Amino acid sequence: MPSEYTQETIARLYRSLYFIRRFEERVAAIYPSDAIKSPVHLSIGQEFISVAVCDILRADDVVSGTYRGHAAYLAKGGDPKAMMAEMYGKATGCSAGRGGSMHLIDANANVMGASAVVGTTIPIAAGYALAMKRRKTDRIVAAFFGDGASEEGCFYETLNFAALHKLPILFVCENNFYAIHEPQSKRWATDRFCERVATFGIETRRITSGDLFELRDAVAGMVEKLRRGEGPALIECHAYRWREHVGPNEDFDQGYRPRAEAERWMEMDQVPHLAAMLPEAERAAIEAEAEAAIDAAVAFAEQSPFPEAEELYRHVFA
Amino acid sequence: MPSEYTQETIARLYRSLYFIRRFEERVAAIYPSDAIKSPVHLSIGQEFISVAVCDILRADDVVSGTYRGHAAYLAKGGDPKAMMAEMYGKATGCSAGRGGSMHLIDANANVMGASAVVGTTIPIAAGYALAMKRRKTDRIVAAFFGDGASEEGCFYETLNFAALHKLPILFVCENNFYAIHEPQSKRWATDRFCERVATFGIETRRITSGDLFELRDAVAGMVEKLRRGEGPALIECHAYRWREHVGPNEDFDQGYRPRAEAERWMEMDQVPHLAAMLPEAERAAIEAEAEAAIDAAVAFAEQSPFPEAEELYRHVFA
Amino acid sequence: MSSPNGAAPAGATRQLRYVDALAEAVAQEMQRDEDVFVFGLDVDDHRAIQGSTRGLLERFGPERVFTTPLSEDAMTGVAIGAAMAGMRPIHVHIRMDFLLLCMNQLINMAAKAHYMYGGAVKVPMVARSMIGKSWGQGAQHSQGLHSMFMHVPGLKVVAPSNAYDAKGCMIAAIRDDNPVIFMEHRLLYPTEAPVPEAPYTVEFGRARRMLEGGDITVVGVSNMAIECLRAAELLREVDVGVDLIDPITLVPLDIDTIVDSVARTRRLLVVDNSWINCGASAEIASQVSERLGGSGPLLVRRMGFAPTTCPTTPALERHFYPNPSTIAEAAYAMARPGGAAWSPDPEHARLAYQAQFKGPF
Amino acid sequence: MSSPNGAAPAGATRQLRYVDALAEAVAQEMQRDEDVFVFGLDVDDHRAIQGSTRGLLERFGPERVFTTPLSEDAMTGVAIGAAMAGMRPIHVHIRMDFLLLCMNQLINMAAKAHYMYGGAVKVPMVARSMIGKSWGQGAQHSQGLHSMFMHVPGLKVVAPSNAYDAKGCMIAAIRDDNPVIFMEHRLLYPTEAPVPEAPYTVEFGRARRMLEGGDITVVGVSNMAIECLRAAELLREVDVGVDLIDPITLVPLDIDTIVDSVARTRRLLVVDNSWINCGASAEIASQVSERLGGSGPLLVRRMGFAPTTCPTTPALERHFYPNPSTIAEAAYAMARPGGAAWSPDPEHARLAYQAQFKGPF
Numbered sequence A, B: 001m002p003s004e005y006t007q008e009t010i011a012r013l014y015r016s017l018y019f020i021r022r023f024e025e026r027v028a029a030i031y032p033s034d035a036i037k038s039p040v041h042l043s044i045g046q047e048f049i050s051v052a053v054c055d056i057l058r059a060d061d062v063v064s065g066t067y068r069g070h071a072a073y074l075a076k077g078g079d080p081k082a083m084m085a086e087m088y089g090k091a092t093g094c095s096a097g098r099g100g101s102m103h104l105i106d107a108n109a110n111v112m113g114a115s116a117v118v119g120t121t122i123p124i125a126a127g128y129a130l131a132m133k134r135r136k137t138d139r140i141v142a143a144f145f146g147d148g149a150s151e152e153g154c155f156y157e158t159l160n161f162a163a164l165h166k167l168p169i170l171f172v173c174e175n176n177f178y179a180i181h182e183p184q185s186k187r188w189a190t191d192r193f194c195e196r197v198a199t200f201g202i203e204t205r206r207i208t209s210g211d212l213f214e215l216r217d218a219v220a221g222m223v224e225k226l227r228r229g230e231g232p233a234l235i236e237c238h239a240y241r242w243r244e245h246v247g248p249n250e251d252f253d254q255g256y257r258p259r260a261e262a263e264r265w266m267e268m269d270q271v272p273h274l275a276a277m278l279p280e281a282e283r284a285a286i287e288a289e290a291e292a293a294i295d296a297a298v299a300f301a302e303q304s305p306f307p308e309a310e311e312l313y314r315h316v317f318a
Numbered sequence C, D: 001m002s003s004p005n006g007a008a009p010a011g012a013t014r015q016l017r018y019v020d021a022l023a024e025a026v027a028q029e030m031q032r033d034e035d036v037f038v039f040g041l042d043v044d045d046h047r048a049i050q051g052s053t054r055g056l057l058e059r060f061g062p063e064r065v066f067t068t069p070l071s072e073d074a075m076t077g078v079a080i081g082a083a084m085a086g087m088r089p090i091h092v093h094i095r096m097d098f099l100l101l102c103m104n105q106l107i108n109m110a111a112k113a114h115y116m117y118g119g120a121v122k123v124p125m126v127a128r129s130m131i132g133k134s135w136g137q138g139a140q141h142s143q144g145l146h147s148m149f150m151h152v153p154g155l156k157v158v159a160p161s162n163a164y165d166a167k168g169c170m171i172a173a174i175r176d177d178n179p180v181i182f183m184e185h186r187l188l189y190p191t192e193a194p195v196p197e198a199p200y201t202v203e204f205g206r207a208r209r210m211l212e213g214g215d216i217t218v219v220g221v222s223n224m225a226i227e228c229l230r231a232a233e234l235l236r237e238v239d240v241g242v243d244l245i246d247p248i249t250l251v252p253l254d255i256d257t258i259v260d261s262v263a264r265t266r267r268l269l270v271v272d273n274s275w276i277n278c279g280a281s282a283e284i285a286s287q288v289s290e291r292l293g294g295s296g297p298l299l300v301r302r303m304g305f306a307p308t309t310c311p312t313t314p315a316l317e318r319h320f321y322p323n324p325s326t327i328a329e330a331a332y333a334m335a336r337p338g339g340a341a342w343s344p345d346p347e348h349a350r351l352a353y354q355a356q357f358k359g360p361f
């Protein structure tokens, strides 16, 4: 990793990375109790992408995640209490219990609402970016989506529009090679993805190493240009989903993908990698702090009330 | 033009080209009489594309045109009588009076039905191609569409699917630089169109000369590979729409495009170009034959009855 | 609020066309609120969507009035995102049929966002679209799809039938904090009404009684309200009094005004500018039946598109739509069940017909 | 045709689950006609769309059973094109909500092609989709959008509520020369019924009378037919006789069977698996009112989704759907207008509830 990374930066990155990993592991641990009656799509193994991207963003920048959006929500500073309460279906949830794991939102942290219909938030993120440009700000939008989402026509329509209007939007494709159980070979004619996006006049970068720092450096350069109004950029970041598509468990026994495929990625796991870069005491402090915050989020979720029946009729219209 | 073009071939091409040009000029002449109560999108100036492509196709190959589809329909051998009757709204029309100029079809000539919703027929054409491949034939589909249609997401979705399944489909983009009155500069982030399509693993070719023979040669090579099952190909062919977007008149007085832009194309007009390659007698014979056929089509349309009221309820369900 | 058919609104001596009323409403709101912008295919060309966006580009510039690629789906997402970010987009479609390309964004996101995110975001956008008719519009340029949007909670649906309501509803739609499906009709564009110059809103959820009569309640949606008005004229010849109601907005729907009328007439004819099956006419007929059916005999009938695809040839299209004659005949049959069937004098009927539209356009 | 609730069909001693009946129907038709193929996201994975495509890949191979990219719009076009070319595609969607991505192709092309082209082409395709419920399905994984398809001429709409009809309707849908919207319900998948092994069709346009009773006519759509059956059990305690009708197919709709029943009971309760506004319940209520309203008092009521977006938390979702208790209460109030309100014994009601679905899935 590049030498100019200060211990402070590494600590900040580790704090976010460790917190997300442990938060999702806790969700997985709670899941069998049925306290969380919501389809959970864990990002375990892919968190480094959200952490690297969001570390470059400002508080007033906007992030658009997906139904697999726990990492983006937390990395951007979304409230963990409200998130856990949302998964529990409580009135104190970030969507007041109406959205669950697939529809997280935190307006204060500038985390856009997520959608359970793949691809739908890509043009919506561009709409946010258009608003920022019209208002002459230098705020930007980072739009996360999966390799499968890139197959939807609205993705190409959005690329063309965003490039045509030089919108301040960073497209982040988390390429984990699968859409549910379907490998890319059954969905993509070729993997010349970045090359294709570049034909819209969009700067692209493909990160295959799984290295958080390499990704962060690439994002940093792109974000600078985005703020200068040079138009959209796209990063295709390879990663691997360690758990089943939806739910808390591993699924290597299901036969659609071999554990061997995962091992390379598990060895690359950025959590221990960053941990090892920190002095023992600092690492321990960060981890203790994270565990406490997660405990607090779970306690908050458990103690929060369910919404009252009449809540059903609120918020149909603004 | 390449020497190996025999007089017979040139005569065949001219027959088609001249017929289409004159047929549409007749439609334009009739239009002010209000006998044709249908929005007509004339292809005048662009006919050479349909003529060149369809000359390479076999009778059992399929063509998919657009609402600007008079040329593709006629070039593929669609019945001119049924077409003119359709524009008149007569019971003898190719769509029994239910479709008008925008919904031409001729199943016998393997001309697919056209749509008035831009882009919709592109994936449908791919569906035809899928059926041909599954049935182990060497028939192919030629799908015509405009530069504007290529902005619809379903176009990219179709490219990916067609390339993934190596479908026998030739995509023909008639790039006339406008969508209604909107120039490409307001719609395309870049014009790296063929380069983009190629990233799907699709062979592409861009023809900017307006030369019918250059286009035909390119198509011939691609169609051979298509029949061998090598997967889809795409041609972007530049051309210019001489008349208004919809309706019979010129529109250079409207201010959205200068006549100067058109002049280069009018000089390149392939009708007189091919005419000059033929002996006077043969040319005259071809033209006389065409005029007679057009007269016959108009007479047929005029003499045909309108559908009876109860026809309204037929064909809702098969 | 007074109606163009009733006394002219205070100071509204000026007659304005529906199409110009739309353009004026948008211009006034763009002037008032710089977050309002207009985009969609061809909004900035010299035709200006048949004139309904006339002058906007010149006045407000290309950042607030711009065309788009042919990408209706993503452009709808862009509108939603810009609205969530606090702007007030007006997304224009030259035909309502093209909204079928935007259903995922309109139904799965726009309609649901405010609720799904617990009130954390709003989607103040207007989706303008025009219903086409005649001159070979045919299957894909003639649909009135309002019932699809009425079906889903979270969308407002507006269908003004005259220039006065067009301006008032447009201003109300732009100021509304919810997604509004704004339905226009091509054949209404040239129709004139007294329209005040100053900005005003037509309140959503308040139907207008266009005519008062005791024999039958007729509800006309969008341009069918005008066709019903013509039918009512024909019915005067046979002394059938029509209580004619234009709902103006379909969501929210002012069912009380309709129910009050039917409570008196016990006869309801709903004429919609779409198919009957699961249409707005089904909803209105059902609500009235639920509320009044128990208290005695109730005559209910619906008219709309023929249960077919729209054909292009005038020979068939003529029979596809309700018209003043067929509406008058149906109403007469309901109002005078005993009597012999009656048809209006063809000559009078001809005069009552909506001016045929002449292409190209 | 005998019903799973009536005497078992000849030779149908075998009990089969709804999900297996679907897979068996498709397998038998693929065997019979090599033009039939199945495609859509995940149809070929080990989960096999919750088992409803189980075994097809192994038996018929990847050319006839294949997944697709996430491109619902274009894939629908591909299905239409293949159908026009003479094949019989079955396009599978794991949720009905995703059909909103396909509306342009389904409504503007599939529904209209046969008519718009004067009968020159046919579109024999089946669009299978599943309605989700509970375990946080929420706003975008729970919609029943059948009324949008019922609204547009040219589409058939099928909603089997039991394994017997699932198999018979699927075979009929595959053999039909028109586009068929085939609506399934996730919670019906595990339900069993006697299902003959040999191929058979359930005729479209013939409703099934699931129960005979004289006090009230109840129509239940899709899985609501089952909820109504449970409600009817509860109503036995208070001697309210329910004439329960499952329309099975919504287009074509067997309105005569419903009208015949209401002509006797003069009370109609329609319970739909969707919103009420412009829904299937509105259409059924309207047609019955049009035909019977004139002849005397008629009690009509509709139940369906609450007029809100579907929330994920069980605390609210519980109140979003009609259930056996609320259906029974509504029916009782209609059947015994004078009497005091009644609610079923909570204990009995609990037993009658549809088994809660447990994720993940």
Ligand SMILES: Cc1ncc(C[n+]2csc(CCOP(=O)(O)OP(=O)(O)O)c2C)c(N)n1
Pocket (backbone or CB within 6 Å): A068, A116, A117, A118, A119, A145, A146, A147, A148, A149, A150, A176, A178, A179, A180, A245, D041, D070, D072, D094, D098, D101
């Ligand atoms: C439009 C749409 N089609 C299908 C689905 C079903 N589905 C849910 S997640 C998913 C896979 C998406 O894959 P990708 O975009 O790569 O994201 P990942 O799950 O791998 O993070 C699919 C197909 C959906 N929710 N929405």
Ligand SMILES: Cc1ncc(C[n+]2csc(CCOP(=O)(O)OP(=O)(O)O)c2C)c(N)n1
Pocket (backbone or CB within 6 Å): B068, B116, B117, B118, B119, B145, B146, B147, B148, B149, B150, B176, B178, B179, B180, B245, C041, C070, C072, C094, C098, C101
């Ligand atoms: C989906 C859709 N959007 C918009 C329109 C309105 N419209 C009709 S033709 C046209 C232009 C299409 O341009 P192009 O594809 O380049 O074809 P051309 O007319 O130039 O031959 C447009 C926008 C439409 N019919 N369908």
Ligand SMILES: [Mg+2]
Pocket (backbone or CB within 6 Å): A146, A147, A148, A174, A175, A176, A177, A178, A179, A180
């Ligand atoms: Mg993926």
Ligand SMILES: [Mg+2]
Pocket (backbone or CB within 6 Å): B146, B147, B148, B174, B175, B176, B177, B178, B179, B180
């Ligand atoms: Mg063009």
